[in-house]
Amino acid sequence: MLLDTKLPVAYILTRMWPDIIRVLVISLSFQLLKYFLGDYLPEIPLQLPTILGSLISLLLAFNLNQSYDRWWEARKLWGAIVNDSRMLVLQILHFVPNDLLRSPTLGSPLQAFAYRQIAWCYSLGQSLRGQDGLAGLDKFLPEQDLAYLRKHSNKPVGILALHTAHTKELYQQDVINPFQQVQIDSTIVRYTEAMGGAERIKNTVFPSSYRQLIHVLIYVFLITLSLSLVETIGLWEIPVLMTIAVAFLLLDRTARYLQDPFSDTPTDTPMTAVARTIEINLRQLLEEDKENIPRRWYRGRII
Amino acid sequence: MLLDTKLPVAYILTRMWPDIIRVLVISLSFQLLKYFLGDYLPEIPLQLPTILGSLISLLLAFNLNQSYDRWWEARKLWGAIVNDSRMLVLQILHFVPNDLLRSPTLGSPLQAFAYRQIAWCYSLGQSLRGQDGLAGLDKFLPEQDLAYLRKHSNKPVGILALHTAHTKELYQQDVINPFQQVQIDSTIVRYTEAMGGAERIKNTVFPSSYRQLIHVLIYVFLITLSLSLVETIGLWEIPVLMTIAVAFLLLDRTARYLQDPFSDTPTDTPMTAVARTIEINLRQLLEEDKENIPRRWYRGRII
Amino acid sequence: MLLDTKLPVAYILTRMWPDIIRVLVISLSFQLLKYFLGDYLPEIPLQLPTILGSLISLLLAFNLNQSYDRWWEARKLWGAIVNDSRMLVLQILHFVPNDLLRSPTLGSPLQAFAYRQIAWCYSLGQSLRGQDGLAGLDKFLPEQDLAYLRKHSNKPVGILALHTAHTKELYQQDVINPFQQVQIDSTIVRYTEAMGGAERIKNTVFPSSYRQLIHVLIYVFLITLSLSLVETIGLWEIPVLMTIAVAFLLLDRTARYLQDPFSDTPTDTPMTAVARTIEINLRQLLEEDKENIPRRWYRGRII
Amino acid sequence: MLLDTKLPVAYILTRMWPDIIRVLVISLSFQLLKYFLGDYLPEIPLQLPTILGSLISLLLAFNLNQSYDRWWEARKLWGAIVNDSRMLVLQILHFVPNDLLRSPTLGSPLQAFAYRQIAWCYSLGQSLRGQDGLAGLDKFLPEQDLAYLRKHSNKPVGILALHTAHTKELYQQDVINPFQQVQIDSTIVRYTEAMGGAERIKNTVFPSSYRQLIHVLIYVFLITLSLSLVETIGLWEIPVLMTIAVAFLLLDRTARYLQDPFSDTPTDTPMTAVARTIEINLRQLLEEDKENIPRRWYRGRII
Amino acid sequence: MLLDTKLPVAYILTRMWPDIIRVLVISLSFQLLKYFLGDYLPEIPLQLPTILGSLISLLLAFNLNQSYDRWWEARKLWGAIVNDSRMLVLQILHFVPNDLLRSPTLGSPLQAFAYRQIAWCYSLGQSLRGQDGLAGLDKFLPEQDLAYLRKHSNKPVGILALHTAHTKELYQQDVINPFQQVQIDSTIVRYTEAMGGAERIKNTVFPSSYRQLIHVLIYVFLITLSLSLVETIGLWEIPVLMTIAVAFLLLDRTARYLQDPFSDTPTDTPMTAVARTIEINLRQLLEEDKENIPRRWYRGRII
Structure with a gap:
């Protein structure tokens, strides 16, 4: 990467x-x-552009610094998204009893959360770029969820609502205890924070x-x-x-x-590259077959 | 936006x-x-204004930087308000059993919290601008709440007290468990932090x-x-x-x-624009009819 | 304010x-x-003071920046105190059942916590200024508490110990549950942090x-x-x-x-002005009579 | 060190x-x-390189500052890893009853967690340097775990999954209570944060x-x-x-x-030196024999 | 101070x-x-040292700023240690029932924690300075603890292990509930963070x-x-x-x-002065006799 x-x-x-x-x-x-008009032009002493030059140099240097900070903050937010995506899957692995992790009656929580999380990453990247937030998500989400998301103008918020609803179901069926529910809720709080931060940088023009x-x-x-x-x-x-x-x-x-x-x-x-890295990591945590896992290769470079 | x-x-x-x-x-x-008086004026060497010029340039550059930091901090605080507003509604969706979400005997918690939260955002924006903190809130709050708020000089604090009272009611009627109560309380803690931060920037003149x-x-x-x-x-x-x-x-x-x-x-x-974006997001989470949802259009621009 | x-x-x-x-x-x-001695003095070229001048300008600009950061950090800490003071009263309102909020056998928790918190703010401000940390607190604290505080060299720490003791009492009489006890404890942790930060700025000379x-x-x-x-x-x-x-x-x-x-x-x-604002906010949360609430007026200015 | x-x-x-x-x-x-071509060359006044020189000086100074910040952030992240590594072992010591700490039927939790944590530190350091993430870990991990890790492209994430699985086992066998499980989970959250931060700095080229x-x-x-x-x-x-x-x-x-x-x-x-320091600290917390503990000596210097 | x-x-x-x-x-x-050799020396125009002078000035100013940040971070970490030391004692006061606070069968928790905490502060200060981490601690720790600590190369980590073991004992004897145990554990997490930060600054040479x-x-x-x-x-x-x-x-x-x-x-x-301030604060929270409390006087100055 x-x-x-x-x-x-x-x-x-x-x-x-x-x-x-x-x-x-x-x-x-x-x-x-x-x-x-040579005779009428003043002879501006070079000291004058020097004064202005050092003013501009300072402004440019500070401006570059502020811009770099914005850029670095954007990277930090995507870095946080990488961490918390891994964390969510680790938490499902941690909290849901082994025999229920893949139970279809519970919506096979492990895969569902992992795929939904991958979908969220792609969707967020596409929304921030002003592209369709649902493009290509049919690989990861069932049709019924896609239908729900079409009603949302902010797709990533919609996906978080689906995470929330699934967690609630697990709690109501006593698969996870209240402590664990609240701990997963805290992970989702961190998602909204990272997402909100990225939206802020996107929308707040310098x-x-x-x-x-x-x-x-x-x-x-x-x-x-x-x-x-x-x-x-x-x-x-x-x-x-x-x-x-x-x-x-x-x-x-x-x-x-x-x-x-x-x-x-x-x-x-490089949000798409980051989302793909997350996809690879999560699919490995699911212990999927090697064929399913995308190659670490994007736009002609290894990621 | x-x-x-x-x-x-x-x-x-x-x-x-x-x-x-x-x-x-x-x-x-x-x-x-x-x-x-040409003969009596000194010939100030240009080096002197150069020294002063670089001093002023530095002060101005640092000052712009500090001002930019203040401005950026203000944006961050409003960004945090966006996140936590979404989060509160997600938490109500998450914690309150589905059949009780819209129960009138409980004050139909989902809508009540969402509307109160929208009201809080508008109220905070108006208070910070020194305008009436209750203007236009009758769309979102029942008369009895408005009456309570009129007694407060700081309206947004009053609205948070209403959030708190409603959460307490849900807890006392066993709709939410103690873990969930404390998790919602933590969200309200974050509100007071964002609000306090905005008030600090407003009130602490440079x-x-x-x-x-x-x-x-x-x-x-x-x-x-x-x-x-x-x-x-x-x-x-x-x-x-x-x-x-x-x-x-x-x-x-x-x-x-x-x-x-x-x-x-x-x-x-642009606090009003942000508050309106929150209103749109929350109404979509409530799955309201399209007609109810304000258009993404403010002061002649799409938000 | x-x-x-x-x-x-x-x-x-x-x-x-x-x-x-x-x-x-x-x-x-x-x-x-x-x-x-005109003939013996050297003709220092103006370039020399220019070099020194830009060194000094830089040092002064950075120094002003560092000083501004200290000043701003001090404001942030007092801003945090404002937030958490409101939060404590909201939490008491939230956690203590309505019929016990004003129960005298429990020390009428709502009023006791709010008044003690107001006292803490005034006391901290006065201690930081090197004044008597107990002056004027008899309006807010019973004599027995004042006696206890006189034994402490750091009065605000003593007041926090009183908060703690009262919370413990509420917990032991089953008024609040263990979750709520811990959540209030977290608020007190934030007080010690803000207080410690202010003391650090006060005591650590530049x-x-x-x-x-x-x-x-x-x-x-x-x-x-x-x-x-x-x-x-x-x-x-x-x-x-x-x-x-x-x-x-x-x-x-x-x-x-x-x-x-x-x-x-x-x-x-302006710690006294901030403390007074907190007093006004908290008394309004207590729904006290208007006559009891101090006017928003301090040193000839509206706060 | x-x-x-x-x-x-x-x-x-x-x-x-x-x-x-x-x-x-x-x-x-x-x-x-x-x-x-002496006659055709212009006489560039020295003022011109002065203007450029102060521009470059500023850019270099800011650039050094940004680079220093990156470097310092990298150190902070490894510092956080040191802290949390100690903390994990202290938490196992704290939460697991004394008679079970070394119980083989539970996988002798104390040693297993401590060794796995040491392995994680070495593995992370080697992965960040682009080296084999499993080299030398056979001293710390059983063969079965190594086999599991070989399937992961990101070895440190795999080791965290093992931590998680072991914690889950302890919880399911009632060795730790739900509070303790969630508290250990929070420590693992901090690991993913530190690891993600280090990966971000590694992968996000300036x-x-x-x-x-x-x-x-x-x-x-x-x-x-x-x-x-x-x-x-x-x-x-x-x-x-x-x-x-x-x-x-x-x-x-x-x-x-x-x-x-x-x-x-x-x-x-110096990630290897840091990992070795962690190894020493953790082995002392396990109260191992002095012979097992590596000497505080690395690349010819005391660490 | x-x-x-x-x-x-x-x-x-x-x-x-x-x-x-x-x-x-x-x-x-x-x-x-x-x-x-006057004739062979070049006449270096003063503009040249001016260019270099402004480069050096910038580097020095930035360097001073970075150094100041390190120094200020060190102060912040010691400030955090002050806060959390007070907090630990407040938490013991808060969580342990009054009749057990001084019970000898439980190791008289209040005094034991407070004295151990004072010992930790002195020990950390001495370790950071490269001095003996156990010097003078016999006033605060029983011989058996000192014996345990002698086996540790990092004494402060050893003291935290003792805190942890005592908390565990209180929990196992049902003196504190699981919530309280975890809340104290969080305080110890903050200690490891502050300690790790101080060690990082000490060990990571500029x-x-x-x-x-x-x-x-x-x-x-x-x-x-x-x-x-x-x-x-x-x-x-x-x-x-x-x-x-x-x-x-x-x-x-x-x-x-x-x-x-x-x-x-x-x-x-001034770590020793800070540790002494902590000692005074904690002894006052223990309500010790005035004679036991050291005077606020250190190296000829009031602290």
């Missing part, structure tokens, strides 16, 4: 063209201005005024710098400005990608 | 006029001073001496810079100073908006 | 005189040195060598700057140095005030 | 040769360029686009600096640039080493 | 001599170089490559600065360089002292 977030350079550059062209226009236009301000300030800085350089190094201003502009704009863009760890881009949290 | 905090540019500019005019006066007056100091230091920096620039680039000082001033003042103001996530401005935490 | 920490300017300036005079002496003495180092470095920076400026801008050095000195020293002092959130200064955590 | 992470200088330098040669080529080629960006920016900075210095200090540019390059590149590399605390390098988390 | 960490200036200076002499040698040797890198970079910076200053201000270079060197080196050293909060230096965490 090597979850790298390679940001293909080509992918980024495609999205950066507008910015690059804007910077090119700026640096060219100052060249023309100097050529035609404050856009803050974001835009940084973007605008980069341009203010580049314009001041361009004005200074035109006077100092003439035509060399163009490549130098471009290099510095790309550096700052790339940092800004990297921060943005980290801020949205659940958008459906090549760079987001 | 796309919760963006667009800070309308017009909205900000309206509030920034006084600052902008102050800066304009500063830069103009130094121009006049230079014109009339240390104002810190805030004011930053504001004053920006002016000290601008005055030094103005003095330096007047000597170096003459009349160009005015637009250059204005640009830099707006950059620093905007950062200061953005930080302030993030600091008060529960003030009733266009930029605060 | 608008808890602002206005740091009256006059209050700060009173305490800053020694520093300001020291800076004045420095800048004046360099003027004299230059006048008499590392003083770190503090003093920053203070000394500010002076090193100011001396270097003074030497540079004397050569560059002559007599103007005095007001310029004073301005910059005040900026840095004010930041240092603001950090210090934030570091000690429980010292008895005009700027500390 | 003095767990230093000495990064042998030789080790680092071996891996830094490519970078050092690249910098050497850069500085030499600018020397040649100047010699042959965002590589961020990493590469910093590396590229260091080169952009060095090229600009080289161009500036060639004009100012001539041939001295070569040693000066090399020194500065090594400083920045070393920081970058140190950050990388801290980012991967579970890779099998001389610098990773 | 005013726990200041005064770092006696004399103490620091004693340890800084080697560094100071090294810097003196550097600055003198450059003076000589200039005198004899990454030494990071530490050394900062130290080396300070020297690189000082050498560059020295070269620049020699050309600019001649002999004045010596005092100026010394001042700046002392500033940076002192910051580095302060960071180091904060990193090792459990080393036996005049500046470490």
Whole structure:
């Protein structure tokens, strides 16, 4: 499960063209201005862009840090989902007497909980990406449960309600004792917490005024710098400005990608890979045949 | 539920006029001073505003970071409220036997808890904004509860007391066992924590001496810079100073908006939208008719 | 409960005189040195104070951040005390049968716990400020409890022991069941945590060598700057140095005030206001008469 | 257990040769360029590399901080494993009646749990390093358990399943009561959390686009600096640039080493040493003979 | 309990001599170089040490921050130990029936637990400092317990095993019920956590490559600065360089002292003072005679 977030350079550059062209226009236009109106242009001392440059550097560094924290929090939440998924199956194994674990009259609790949990992981990943939360779940859930879930706008909450209903049934038939019921309930509490956290990160856009301000300030800085350089190094201003502009704009863009760890881009949290890892782990805990267990291979990489 | 905090540019500019005019006066007056008293003015080396500029930049960057943390903590608390609201209804579904869930002699626990919880969310949001904590709650609470709540200055605490009283009743009538009672009590403990956290952020103003100091230091920096620039680039000082001033003042103001996530401005935490999302989720868990469920649409945007 | 920490300017300036005079002496003495020994003084390049200035700026910014974290942690702890105080009364309401809530043979548990809790909040606030931890508690505690508390050096721990003893009595008389006893015990665990946290912040002085180092470095920076400026801008050095000195020293002092959130200064955590808010909330949960409930008004402001 | 992470200088330098040669080529080629094309080269003002230098410095400092946080989190997780390993044995000692602690019909619970826990620690460490998760465990586990574990791709999860099965057996034979079963279950929950956290850090590579960006920016900075210095200090540019390059590149590399605390390098988390410490502690709790207990000595150092 | 960490200036200076002499040698040797080889020395522009200076400043500031966090975490852990020590005694008071609290046939639980807890605090403090973990404990523990502890290499773990065994005894003799047993067990879990955290900070040396890198970079910076200053201000270079060197080196050293909060230096965490405070608190909860209670006075200061 090597979850790298390679940001293909080509992918980024495609999205950066507008910015690059804007910077090119700026640096060219100052060249023309100097050529035609050289005498009227002020000689901006380089100290000025230095002041602005250190302001922008700080903002970008802090912004990258905040974005990294968001990204890391998203990973932590999915990590918690991995843990608690294993834990639920271990708890069913722990609490349900051995002869009842696979009893069909009880809905064969072990398999039902494990499959439902796998379904929950896939469903949550798909919902967060804005895709159909039920796609592909027919492998894991009976038709009757799927019908119930279709009435929910939030599918993962619906699946948790099914977990809850099954636990209740086990308790009412004296398969588990009240202590065990409450302990499983606590595991489900942790699911709602992880799910709510992921939804929060997905839905709470990074404050856009803050974001835009940084973007605008980069341009203010580049314009001041361009004005200074035109006077100092003439035509060399163009490549130098471009290099510095790309550096700052790339940092800004990297921060943005980290801020949205659940958008459906090549760079987001690898939720499908994580869900597949959970599927493998849980099926092994069920001691299923090797053929049933998906291979540790996803999008051309071993996971 | 796309919760963006667009800070309308017009909205900000309206509030920034006084600052902008102050800066304009500063830069103009130094121009006049230079014109009339040019010989007596010192030639402040640009290094000096550079020192001050990097001090201010650091303070602003840290301040933005602290403000962002406050804002993010506010979101986390409301995220926790979303989770625990779902959890309470799941727990009632889990713990109360199916035939009693809607029993009128028990106050039809499922609906009562769900509606009371929705009421609590709206009430908390309204209280935090300084509005009437009971407005619009008659859809969710019986008259007798509303009468009880009118005696409380802190309405959400009153609603939690109602939750508590109902749980006690269920326990005394042997509908839930002591384990389950304590588990529901733990959920209510989490409510008081989230509510207390939100109240803390609302009531604990960001240390104002810190805030004011930053504001004053920006002016000290601008005055030094103005003095330096007047000597170096003459009349160009005015637009250059204005640009830099707006950059620093905007950062200061953005930080302030993030600091008060529960003030009733266009930029605060979208508590009503969150409460409405909770209402939708809970009504679906109650399996209500589609007509009863509010549409996912708020202030012209899908939520 | 608008808890602002206005740091009256006059209050700060009173305490800053020694520093300001020291800076004045420095800048004046360099003027004299230059006048008499001008030829022997080195021309310190402005780059040197710039290096030191950015070091100091960083240290101050980080220091302000650490101080802010301490201050915010103190607020969080008092926020937790607010929550758990409400929670204890809600739990008594929840767990004790209605007919026994006010039974005198049981010590009328509801009122006793609520009053004792109010007493605990006032007592903790007063202890943290180094004042008498029992002052004014006779309104809330019977004489016999006060006598017991006089034997304790740490009054709030004593009050928790009284809570504990009362809970035990309720349990032994079968008023509450073992689950409920343990749940109340968990609430008391949270009290000891919040109390311990506040004591830790109170007693663990910010590392003083770190503090003093920053203070000394500010002076090193100011001396270097003074030497540079004397050569560059002559007599103007005095007001310029004073301005910059005040900026840095004010930041240092603001950090210090934030570091000690429980010292008895005009700027500390408004523990009395918080305790009074708790008193109001709890008395309303007791459904007391309006006359008994203190007004939401403290030190001339609405709380 | 003095767990230093000495990064042998030789080790680092071996891996830094490519970078050092690249910098050497850069500085030499600018020397040649100047010699042959001196008139066409621009005179890059030193202010430009200063702007870039402070940007890079900030990014490196933040990056080191984030890497340090990852490293520290990894240590915390292994610290938690130490605590909970002791706790499990203390709990078995606490909950199982004395006469049954070593009863062979129950699988002599005390020794079985302790040995299994030691096996879990070694297995987790080896799995995280990508080594065989079962190597050397035959000292601690019976053959039948090893056979079961061979079917699992994630060995540590398998060992937790064995813990769970044994606890269940104790519960079903009335050796422990339901409260105790749930309390042991909570300890196992903490194991899955610590294990999941370690796996998350292992598998979630630090965002590589961020990493590469910093590396590229260091080169952009060095090229600009080289161009500036060639004009100012001539041939001295070569040693000066090399020194500065090594400083920045070393920081970058140190950050990388801290980012991967579970890779099998001389610098990773000393998991084997920690596991051995746990083994010593647990064997002492079993009151084993001194000869059985491994010595506190690992890789030539006392642990 | 005013726990200041005064770092006696004399103490620091004693340890800084080697560094100071090294810097003196550097600055003198450059003076000589200039005198004899003045024509061959490059004129390093001051911009270069400025770039390095801001890099070092950032690293030092972050490093101080990380060190402060370690130091603060150590304090938090000892704060948690204070809380939980009080809590354990409150729980014994709460759970054990009054007539059995001092019953000799049960080992007089109240006193036994309280004294054992005091012993644990002293023992942990002494172990962390690398001193004998049993010194002075004969005041608190019976000989038979001391004999048991001598077999343990980790004394505090042994004391927790004694707590556990006593709790088990109380449970088996029906003095406490299973809920209460588990609640006390949870308190012991918190002890192992605090103890494990303190051991982690003690044993996990701050990454030494990071530490050394900062130290080396300070020297690189000082050498560059020295070269620049020699050309600019001649002999004045010596005092100026010394001042700046002392500033940076002192910051580095302060960071180091904060990193090792459990080393036996005049500046470490005042564990003995904290343990004594716990002793006072617990003896007062036992309502012991005033003569038995140690005075709040330690190393010449009131605690």
